[in-house]
Amino acid sequence: MIHVAVIGYGYWGPNLVRNLQEADGARVAMVCDQSEERLARARRRHPAVEMTTSFDAVLANPAVHAVAIATPVRTHYELARRALEAGKHVLVEKPLTQRVEEAEELCALAEKKGLVLMVDHIFVYSPPVQKMKEIVDSGRLGKLFFIDSVRINLGLFQHDVNVVWDLAPHDLSIVDHLVGRLPRGLSAFGATHANHDIEDVAYLNLDYGDGLIANFHVNWLSPVKVRSMILGGSEQSLIYNDLEVSEKVKVYNRGISIARTQEERRQILISYRSGDVWAPNVANTEALAGMAAHFVECVAQGKRPLTDGQAGLRIVRILDAAQRSIKTQGGRVML
Numbered sequence: 299m300i301h302v303a304v305i306g307y308g309y310w311g312p313n314l315v316r317n318l319q320e321a322d323g324a325r326v327a328m329v330c331d332q333s334e335e336r337l338a339r340a341r342r343r344h345p346a347v348e349m350t351t352s353f354d355a356v357l358a359n360p361a362v363h364a365v366a367i368a369t370p371v372r373t374h375y376e377l378a379r380r381a382l383e384a385g386k387h388v389l390v391e392k393p394l395t396q397r398v399e400e401a402e403e404l405c406a407l408a409e410k411k412g413l414v415l416m417v418d419h420i421f422v423y424s425p426p427v428q429k430m431k432e433i434v435d436s437g438r439l440g441k442l443f444f445i446d447s448v449r450i451n452l453g454l455f456q457h458d459v460n461v462v463w464d465l466a467p468h469d470l471s472i473v474d475h476l477v478g479r480l481p482r483g484l485s486a487f488g489a490t491h492a493n494h495d496i497e498d499v500a501y502l503n504l505d506y507g508d509g510l511i512a513n514f515h516v517n518w519l520s521p522v523k524v525r526s527m528i529l530g531g532s533e534q535s536l537i538y539n540d541l542e543v544s545e546k547v548k549v550y551n552r553g554i555s556i557a558r559t560q561e562e563r564r565q566i567l568i569s570y571r572s573g574d575v576w577a578p579n580v581a582n583t584e585a586l587a588g589m590a591a592h593f594v595e596c597v598a599q600g601k602r603p604l605t606d607g608q609a610g611l612r613i614v615r616i617l618d619a620a621q622r623s624i625k626t627q628g629g630r631v632m633l
């Protein structure tokens with residue numbers, strides 16, 4: 299049985315506690331939060347779990363094998379580093395850290411200590427994204443030409459990170475999982491409205507090389523909620539709409555047929571194809587439950603997680619580059 303301590307019982311922590319508690323082979327042994335009020339809430343819901351305001355007490359408890367960190371982003375590095383140094387396996391909420399060097403250091407430390415370091419890139423564990431991965435890997439879409447991603451709504455304003463660091467990890471980690479490589483470079487634009495230090499609207503344009511460009515729109519000010527991603531391929535295209543109750547993923551057998559012979563190319567002959575739309579069956583399971591089960595399995599069996607520290611580091615690299623690009627409103631940053 300893997301004993302886990304959950305650090306941070308604010309908005310997201312309760313979801314981690316519930317899902318880790320329900321994961322086979324695990325139990326939540328401790329919940330730690332600096333706030334007595336939050337702990338009182340946790341105690342009411344989980345009377346059998348030990349509550350503490352002291353992170354030192356968690357680290358000193360030899361019965362705790364792993365910690366799951368759901369505190370504000372600025373605290374991730376320090377808490378994760380101390381937990382790894384104390385010999386605990388670590389699950390960190392997204393994004394892994396606020397700085398590239400911090401993420402690199404955590405990866406090296408986990409490697410040196412032989413401990414699991416995993417980041418909660420939750421969408422990688424969601425059934426629609428798992429189906430998208432299956433479709434992309436099958437080659438059915440052909441060569442990927444473009445990705446267009448929109449994640450906008452009247453958002454919960456964060457105090458320590460902007461909309462890019464808050465929302466883009468979701469979409470960037472989906473694309474990282476699907477494409478399997480870092481972009482070559484990016485340009486990003488952002489604007490502040492509610493708070494002059496924190497961008498609440500941003501556009502990121504990433505160049506993945508080999509003809510693939512991707513655009514990400516993240517926004518806390520939109521009156522309507524949109525959670526969509528289009529993958530345009532040479533053969534077929536896919537639309538993912540996370541707000542659909544069913545048929546979240548649809549594959550369109552539509553596109554262009556590009557001229558293949560010299561003569562056709564000279565005449566710029568492009569024809570259009572219009573075919574069927576297909577909605578594959580997608581399981582209806584909770585992404586967070588899958589993520590929690592995967593963490594427990596990796597700890598129990600010494601396996602490398604799908605979203606390991608390196609995956610977290612790749613996303614932090616992109617976020618850091620986007621932040622630098624926003625400073626110069628779209629200045630190109632190479633990765």
Ligand SMILES: NC(=O)c1ccc[n+]([C@@H]2O[C@H](COP(=O)([O-])OP(=O)(O)OC[C@H]3O[C@@H](n4cnc5c(N)ncnc54)[C@H](O)[C@@H]3O)[C@@H](O)[C@H]2O)c1
Nearest residue numbers: 306307308309310331332333336368369370371391392420
């Ligand atoms: N995977 C997802 O879909 C998802 C969704 C929401 C939030 N998150 C992530 O979860 C993390 C927490 O976000 P939130 O919205 O729950 O924040 P929050 O501010 O609501 O909660 C954070 C909690 O951590 C506690 N805390 C702060 N520093 C601490 C410390 N040093 N030791 C112990 N407790 C401490 C605070 O008292 C608070 O209760 C962030 O990294 C965020 O990006 C992930």
